[in-house]
Amino acid sequence: MRLAHKVAYVTGAASGIGKEIALVYAREGAKVAIADLNEDAAKAAAAEIVNAGGQAIGIAVDVTNEDQVESSVAATIDAFGTVDVLVSNAGIQIVHPVEEFTLADWRRMLAIHLDGAFLTTRACVRQMKAADHGGSIIYMGSVHSKEASKLKAPYVTAKHGLIGLARTVAKEGGSFGIRANVICPGFVRTPLVDKQIPEQAKALGISEMDVIRNVMLKDTVDGEFTTTADVAEIALMFASFPTNALTGQSLNVSHGWSMG
């Protein structure tokens, strides 16, 4: 039980990568708040954990909404006493050539990925400092935190920005035992990616199989997708690492797509 007595608040945990992290954390003994825009799916994921003998709550939150982030972190503290681990994971993807992006879509992307990371960090760091027990802050970056791809200007911009945020929070949190790190996955077959395959095929004028083989997995060492289990294993390591030796880092889990 690597997370016994720990409380984790995980955003976007009703689906995909976030859900797998919530399940793994619960299996390792954590009490988990599943915070997601999709309230029904968040409650269903929490019920899955409770039915398996774990502890979890499902909470509705839009991570771009200051009041909702504050109240959902407060609800987590009410339910479980504190917050030891934040996984800022909620995210979406919108693909267009840069000149076709509307300002509204650009702002929406930066709001979900960056405002969401800031607001959840602020709420959780305040609690970690007040409770004086340190903590682990984990941002769901991407290989796109370090590399660029066509059609993804706001996503690449936001994911690069998370590395700057993590490094700053790591410096500010050091003397309080608060660590901050970024996970940088390659492509993982989740609803977020399944939606992009036909969109990219259309935008690039190629087949869906070509999008998978020649765009998404082209630079991996073995042509394989990363899995939610791969990412959750790294999230477990960052959450359970015992010292400040591992902070301010960004770790690729991408079948070698990025080695930087």
Ligand code: NAD
């Ligand atoms: P997903 O679509 O399966 O899950 C995303 C979840 O976020 C959904 O449950 C959705 O309801 C929630 N969400 C969306 N907007 C929200 C908001 N404003 N407030 C709260 N919740 C919101 O996607 P996923 O693939 O599991 O992606 C999770 C994270 O991993 C994202 O940050 C994504 O950028 C990142 N990522 C994904 C991949 C991949 O290939 N799937 C690769 C690298 C990084």
